[in-house]
Amino acid sequence: MRLNSPPQKINTLIFLFASFSLILHLIGLNNYGIHRDEFLHIALGNHLNFGYAEVPPFIAMVARFSVDVFGDSAFAVRLIPAICAALTVLTAGFIVKEIGGKGFAVTLCCMAIVLSPGFLATGYLLQPVVFDQFWWTLSYYLLIKYIRTRRNGYLLWLGPVIGLGLLTKYAILFIIIAIISGILLTRERRLLLKKQLYIAAVFAFLIFLPNLIWQYLHHWPVLTHMKELTDTQLNNNTLSGFIKGQLMSNGTGLLIWLPGLLLIFFHKNLLPYRWVGFSFLILMGLLIYFKGKPYYAFGVYPALFALSAYGIESVTRRIPAAIKYTMIFLLMLPNLLLVPQAIPVLPINLAVDYFKAIQLDKLFYWEDGKRHQTSQDYADMIGWEEMTALTAEAYAKIPKNLLKETTIFAENYGEAGAVDHLGKKYQLPAVVSLSSSFTLWAPERIPYQCIIYIDDKGQVEKTRRAYAKAELIGIVNNKLSREYGTKVWLLTGAKTDINPGYISVLKAKRQ
Structure with a gap:
């Protein structure tokens, strides 16, 4: 021109x-x-x-x-x-x-x-x-x-x-x-x-x-x-x-x-x-x-x-x-x-090899301050389907008469949003979370007879003691996912009402 x-x-x-x-x-x-x-x-x-x-x-x-x-x-x-x-x-x-x-x-x-x-x-x-x-x-x-x-x-x-x-x-x-x-x-x-x-x-x-x-x-x-x-x-x-x-x-x-x-x-x-x-x-x-x-x-x-x-x-x-x-x-x-x-134009495994070949992997530091194989953005797009499938597997184990007494609880907004969105095909109920804006529409009380707990930081330990049985359904195994290691638990046989603790945290989050 x-x-x-x-x-x-x-x-x-x-x-x-x-x-x-x-x-x-x-x-x-x-x-x-x-x-x-x-x-x-x-x-x-x-x-x-x-x-x-x-x-x-x-x-x-x-x-x-x-x-x-x-x-x-x-x-x-x-x-x-x-x-x-x-x-x-x-x-x-x-x-x-x-x-x-x-x-x-x-x-x-x-x-x-x-x-x-x-x-x-x-x-x-x-x-x-x-x-x-x-x-x-x-x-x-x-x-x-x-x-x-x-x-x-x-x-x-x-x-x-x-x-x-x-x-x-x-x-x-x-x-x-x-x-x-x-x-x-x-x-x-x-x-x-x-x-x-x-x-x-x-x-x-x-x-x-x-x-x-x-x-x-x-x-x-x-x-x-x-x-x-x-x-x-x-x-x-x-x-x-x-x-x-x-x-x-x-x-x-x-x-x-x-x-x-x-x-x-x-x-x-x-x-x-x-x-x-x-x-x-x-x-x-x-x-x-x-x-x-x-x-x-x-x-x-x-x-x-x-x-x-x-x-x-x-x-x-x-x-x-x-x-x-x-x-x-x-x-x-x-x-x-x-x-x-x-832009994710390459399959993730091929992308990881490419990053290593041109030494881009040396630049991938996440918010945790550690170096990883891929960018944090890419890691945040992976593992959600696996997590949702595990949640659906847990939900399928619950007797029909207890489904209305069940809550799916996620520790962070990514988990909650993913299972909410991807769980439609499994007909999963709305997820409860006390992370981020999810606290704005969280219910004042939750059904507690059965809890499907999506746990990425070990916080489930505070809740599982209130249940007779805690079954580990599965773990997110994709090492490239930021949710790698996140566990899905099924807690059944409630021994006590967990709502007092839930309400206390909810109130603190909303203040």
């Missing part, structure tokens, strides 16, 4: 890259099974409300819509996230076009996002992060569009975008703070005097208000969740780990955004967008201070790639197009080797 490509060809190129992103994600949608967090979000969708302990309600609405319209397979629940990932590529491409970028800049930007290991890995799972990235990118686009056109309508559109972003993931507050701070540091600070911006803020607040009221009425469970998250995960995050995550998450895209960040501050054509560079640096500082996970920052990269690609195109205008496009291909080639690590 010629550097001075007409707008229609630029549009076509952008749509082609967005389509490429969608196709890549579609390849891996139905492999390995549903992810632990996806089971949780499906469960949230089955209990629609204005809020939950872990997340705002947007992901639950998407999950409910996906299951109702497309079905309950992994492919069905992941289709909308894959489309959203493609929309992020599309929006980034239009940022490039808006600031004057041509075919080379569009190609450089979109290829960097499409083949980024980080964006590949987060772009297909039914999780808030893919939607969060889209709202961030769209916010940057609207602000850049306003700066280019001075049309106030683009500021007003920030209202629904930020509002939906707040209903998706509270982390958008970080980028709001970072963007406002970045704008204050540049000559674009006069933008903050526009009344349309404050109208948009009110609109965003009104969209977010139902969730805010829900959190208040339920004694702010998100704060309890954040404390648990900090104690169990975020405290393990280190400065070096966060920085390494930023440098590695986009693969060779590092060679685009890092020099591009310098161009944002020093290239005269990028002067009106210097606030983007400041917002990136401020965001990094905020996330480091709050010990955020590396992927929390992913939403800022599409805009950074867009400006970087434009800056690189500007300083390489004299280089022949053929050489430049060849350089893009060579630059992105290593990222192709990382595709099996980001």
Whole structure:
């Protein structure tokens, strides 16, 4: 494509890259099974409300819509996230076009996002992060569009975008703070005097208000969740780990955004967008201070790639197009080797061999701080069918006259969500759990004559003493599963009512 490509060809190129992103994600949608967090979000969708302990309600609405319209397979629940990932590529491409970028800049930007290991890995799972990235990118686009056109309508559109972003993931507050701070540091600070911006803020607040009221009425469970998250995960995050995550998450895209960040501050054509560079640096500082996970920052990269690609195109205008496009291909080639690590395109055993062959396995550290054979995301997609089948086996052993006096209890939300979702074909009853948002709809009392206990941490010992018989039905044996070693117990012959202890824990969890 010629550097001075007409707008229609630029549009076509952008749509082609967005389509490429969608196709890549579609390849891996139905492999390995549903992810632990996806089971949780499906469960949230089955209990629609204005809020939950872990997340705002947007992901639950998407999950409910996906299951109702497309079905309950992994492919069905992941289709909308894959489309959203493609929309992020599309929006980034239009940022490039808006600031004057041509075919080379569009190609450089979109290829960097499409083949980024980080964006590949987060772009297909039914999780808030893919939607969060889209709202961030769209916010940057609207602000850049306003700066280019001075049309106030683009500021007003920030209202629904930020509002939906707040209903998706509270982390958008970080980028709001970072963007406002970045704008204050540049000559674009006069933008903050526009009344349309404050109208948009009110609109965003009104969209977010139902969730805010829900959190208040339920004694702010998100704060309890954040404390648990900090104690169990975020405290393990280190400065070096966060920085390494930023440098590695986009693969060779590092060679685009890092020099591009310098161009944002020093290239005269990028002067009106210097606030983007400041917002990136401020965001990094905020996330480091709050010990955020590396992927929390992913939403800022599409805009950074867009400006970087434009800056690189500007300083390489004299280089022949053929050489430049060849350089893009060579630059992105290593990222192709990382595709099996980001998207489950290979059978899991073959993937493990592949990771070992190219020494990717040395990078697979999970939240437990230990190194494993595969990524934690892949491990979270494996073993659920085996666990559900064991649960069904236990349920089949219970006399029919005791089925209504039986409870299936799971220790964590992944187990509860998986057996809830996959257990439909076995006609299993709803699972009870005191993990995460499952406490919100847990019954006040449970039938206790028989308990099917899904135990991954040995907590069953506190309950089995109340029963005459504790039968181990089976153990999850897939070593690649994060649930490896989880046991399914059948407890029968109740000697005492376990509800007092259950009610005490439930009450504590809801406070």
